[in-house]
Amino acid sequence: MLSRPFLALGFLLCGLSFVELIFTAADATISDENWQGFLLAAVISGLFGGGLVGAFWNAASEKRFDLRSGFILTALCWTVFPLMAALPFLFSNLGMSFTDALFETISGITTTGSTVLTGLDHLDPMLLLWRSVLQWIGGVGIILMAIIMMPFLRIGGMQLFQLESSTRSETSLHARPIALINSIAALYLVLTLLCAGAYAMAGMSAFDAINHAMTTLSTGGYSTHDASLGHFDSAAISWTAVLFMTAGALPFMAYLKSFSGEPRAFLQDPQALPFLGFLAVISAAGAVMLAGMDDGGDALTRVALHVVSIVTTTGFAGEDYQLWGAGFIGLFFALTFIGGCAGSTSGAIKVYRFQLLGIYAGAHLRRLHSPSIVQANAYGGVKLDSEIGLSVLAFLALFVGAFSVGGFALSLTGLDFVTAMSASATALCNVGPGLGEIIGPAGNFSSLPDMAKWILTGLMLLGRLELFALLVLFDPYFWR
Amino acid sequence: MLSRPFLALGFLLCGLSFVELIFTAADATISDENWQGFLLAAVISGLFGGGLVGAFWNAASEKRFDLRSGFILTALCWTVFPLMAALPFLFSNLGMSFTDALFETISGITTTGSTVLTGLDHLDPMLLLWRSVLQWIGGVGIILMAIIMMPFLRIGGMQLFQLESSTRSETSLHARPIALINSIAALYLVLTLLCAGAYAMAGMSAFDAINHAMTTLSTGGYSTHDASLGHFDSAAISWTAVLFMTAGALPFMAYLKSFSGEPRAFLQDPQALPFLGFLAVISAAGAVMLAGMDDGGDALTRVALHVVSIVTTTGFAGEDYQLWGAGFIGLFFALTFIGGCAGSTSGAIKVYRFQLLGIYAGAHLRRLHSPSIVQANAYGGVKLDSEIGLSVLAFLALFVGAFSVGGFALSLTGLDFVTAMSASATALCNVGPGLGEIIGPAGNFSSLPDMAKWILTGLMLLGRLELFALLVLFDPYFWR
Numbered sequence: 001m002l003s004r005p006f007l008a009l010g011f012l013l014c015g016l017s018f019v020e021l022i023f024t025a026a027d028a029t030i031s032d033e034n035w036q037g038f039l040l041a042a043v044i045s046g047l048f049g050g051g052l053v054g055a056f057w058n059a060a061s062e063k064r065f066d067l068r069s070g071f072i073l074t075a076l077c078w079t080v081f082p083l084m085a086a087l088p089f090l091f092s093n094l095g096m097s098f099t100d101a102l103f104e105t106i107s108g109i110t111t112t113g114s115t116v117l118t119g120l121d122h123l124d125p126m127l128l129l130w131r132s133v134l135q136w137i138g139g140v141g142i143i144l145m146a147i148i149m150m151p152f153l154r155i156g157g158m159q160l161f162q163l164e165s166s167t168r169s170e171t172s173l174h175a176r177p178i179a180l181i182n183s184i185a186a187l188y189l190v191l192t193l194l195c196a197g198a199y200a201m202a203g204m205s206a207f208d209a210i211n212h213a214m215t216t217l218s219t220g221g222y223s224t225h226d227a228s229l230g231h232f233d234s235a236a237i238s239w240t241a242v243l244f245m246t247a248g249a250l251p252f253m254a255y256l257k258s259f260s261g262e263p264r265a266f267l268q269d270p271q272a273l274p275f276l277g278f279l280a281v282i283s284a285a286g287a288v289m290l291a292g293m294d295d296g297g298d299a300l301t302r303v304a305l306h307v308v309s310i311v312t313t314t315g316f317a318g319e320d321y322q323l324w325g326a327g328f329i330g331l332f333f334a335l336t337f338i339g340g341c342a343g344s345t346s347g348a349i350k351v352y353r354f355q356l357l358g359i360y361a362g363a364h365l366r367r368l369h370s371p372s373i374v375q376a377n378a379y380g381g382v383k384l385d386s387e388i389g390l391s392v393l394a395f396l397a398l399f400v401g402a403f404s405v406g407g408f409a410l411s412l413t414g415l416d417f418v419t420a421m422s423a424s425a426t427a428l429c430n431v432g433p434g435l436g437e438i439i440g441p442a443g444n445f446s447s448l449p450d451m452a453k454w455i456l457t458g459l460m461l462l463g464r465l466e467l468f469a470l471l472v473l474f475d476p477y478f479w480r
Numbered sequence: 481m482l483s484r485p486f487l488a489l490g491f492l493l494c495g496l497s498f499v500e501l502i503f504t505a506a507d508a509t510i511s512d513e514n515w516q517g518f519l520l521a522a523v524i525s526g527l528f529g530g531g532l533v534g535a536f537w538n539a540a541s542e543k544r545f546d547l548r549s550g551f552i553l554t555a556l557c558w559t560v561f562p563l564m565a566a567l568p569f570l571f572s573n574l575g576m577s578f579t580d581a582l583f584e585t586i587s588g589i590t591t592t593g594s595t596v597l598t599g600l601d602h603l604d605p606m607l608l609l610w611r612s613v614l615q616w617i618g619g620v621g622i623i624l625m626a627i628i629m630m631p632f633l634r635i636g637g638m639q640l641f642q643l644e645s646s647t648r649s650e651t652s653l654h655a656r657p658i659a660l661i662n663s664i665a666a667l668y669l670v671l672t673l674l675c676a677g678a679y680a681m682a683g684m685s686a687f688d689a690i691n692h693a694m695t696t697l698s699t700g701g702y703s704t705h706d707a708s709l710g711h712f713d714s715a716a717i718s719w720t721a722v723l724f725m726t727a728g729a730l731p732f733m734a735y736l737k738s739f740s741g742e743p744r745a746f747l748q749d750p751q752a753l754p755f756l757g758f759l760a761v762i763s764a765a766g767a768v769m770l771a772g773m774d775d776g777g778d779a780l781t782r783v784a785l786h787v788v789s790i791v792t793t794t795g796f797a798g799e800d801y802q803l804w805g806a807g808f809i810g811l812f813f814a815l816t817f818i819g820g821c822a823g824s825t826s827g828a829i830k831v832y833r834f835q836l837l838g839i840y841a842g843a844h845l846r847r848l849h850s851p852s853i854v855q856a857n858a859y860g861g862v863k864l865d866s867e868i869g870l871s872v873l874a875f876l877a878l879f880v881g882a883f884s885v886g887g888f889a890l891s892l893t894g895l896d897f898v899t900a901m902s903a904s905a906t907a908l909c910n911v912g913p914g915l916g917e918i919i920g921p922a923g924n925f926s927s928l929p930d931m932a933k934w935i936l937t938g939l940m941l942l943g944r945l946e947l948f949a950l951l952v953l954f955d956p957y958f959w960r
Contacts, residue, residue: 330891411810
């Protein structure tokens, strides 16, 4: 049963090794700082990956790919792969501890963007690029997961987004949607190049433009500067970021449909327009609030940048919005939980779950006072039954449960209330910055105790895998 | 349709008027400070109540009492009754604003216990007694609601606790469980008297003992001293409080069963033992944490008092536990959401919903990886279906939604993050104290802006009525 997932992991690690070899060559050529580390990492990843491929080669002919294989493959990809991808940090000249190296890698691959590194402006450019590439890979990885794997695994209501071509049965993923994977990857690449071009035209250097394009499209938020986008202090760059962060948070299937003869795909998508409307309304309202203040110049640009950055779970910061007052602090904390559309790179709760909560809660209210009413609800053309409802509502309840337990556990490590709660939220929602002086938009995560970093690493993975894909592994029945 | 609820409200207000007349006489005799206010309130309540009784007298012969009547009666009892009960504060010599008077009354009747009054030690004793009586009435009111009305209305999974005698059909409450109401009221009175006796033996004055007994059994937490239980600084009083707060948070039906030939009722109750075990484990763990600190003397008494006070949603404070460190702040914030058992006076999420979340989430996980497994779950002898699951999970999702929206709205009024979030939690969960310097266990709610007080008043009602009993009224379909 386990053979295919391990074979897939083997191929993935061979790919990682290949990328690390490219970084070895580039680092040796350009900065000559960390090529030994990249090389060592490439060798280890290659040996481990090659070994897995050799050991499980027979599995390639297996036809059956069942639910358990899906869960195991998912878990392997998001735990073993980051462990290997952390090696270049561990072997670098930064002297990072294993905890820090893994934190930075998981934060990258989950497209969270919380960082333990400082002095980014003077870092080996190849390490900066490595961080950006991790987010970029993680971004396309989560899109593929969301479109192909999550609906198959029926995670947290994602069964709503099963592709219409009935290429899979209830318990077995038969099809190999290679064409779909290629289309998504190509689209992702094109959007990234467009973003890089726009950043360059707005005034970034080529290096900054490429890095930020990768971390914008993936809604990750790693920057090449400690001051994040604040380093550039440019309205053109801010609006470019707004545009492409939003692009990364829209449902990628709608893009594909748009390009293949369904020009109205975005209009018909149940998430896209409500999501765009929400961003516009919140940004406008926030701009009105900010414009009324002492230092309220350029309010719309400043508010839109941060509203879109937080809601899309990117986490870029142009300035410390905590200085705008208590109302904004509450706003940005609340926005942390929203998230973008399902089937995109963004994390957190996501638009469709709020819509479904509204539908199910409304139906429940109605049934309370009028039990005999017959109600038939649908979402995006799919009839809603009680199974989808239980799936989504259980997700919501466990999500806030994970946030609460995480916040409590962090406070036990000695973090103050604001830091603990906002760290739990920003990690679970894969956003990036928290609140307070330590981990706020002007701070970073380096000074947290190791135990807190491990808790946050776990929360980032838990959130990225929509809780259930990780939690099933802790069910003893899973292993029988 | 609306006649019976208004008739019931009329009787209730006549009862209120009668109690206020007693207070008029007592105040005139004892303190001679506010008898005019009590008298005026009694006249207004009496006129209004009497008018309703007269206008809707015909309804007494109606047999049918349907779901909508149930919702309307519930809403009337918990909004109009407090409006009337606020009059003695409004007409008192304290010069309270309408906002403050209503806040104090709703905080009392919902057994929350947040106060806007200071200088309690020197207040007219009849006003202090009025606050305690409000909590005491609210406490027995919520027990009756939880045992008789909520299961009938099928609110938030409370249908699990339908009484076995099938005295009601799907849409009509036929029985008049007068005998049940009398038994519960008698039990509540006896427990209160026992508590008062124990407080007196532990060293309280008769007046303090009676007041605190009423606010302990109701898990309300109003005190006659600004320093709350800290005023007494007595281990005997602390443990008396622990004992009777716990008694108030246990399911009252289990008491009745114990006294009527089912001595093992508490053992068989699905909530009672897990709840007691939870209190014991958390108190012990907290005591170990506190004992290791500088000022860790008498740790078990101090921790148990506050753990039980917060979990039972009482809110008594013996000291400012925020000084014990970040871990304790996180702990007490998390405990705010727990609550006691369903069918008791305590608020918040309550034990059985956590148990059901565990059952449904576990079943969901199992179905994810093994869709063909047949699962049959039960709770307290009731078979669990997807309707109960949707009911409980929708409650949980909306509960945290209400907490988040409340916290965000409070931050818009200018409250800092800690104050806003903890105020939202403590109001929605009907606990009492929040976190931070302003509304923490050593502070009070008097300095909050009026808008914040109104938001908190709404949250207290929303939490007390388990969200749905209030939210149905906002469904346009309800009124068709």
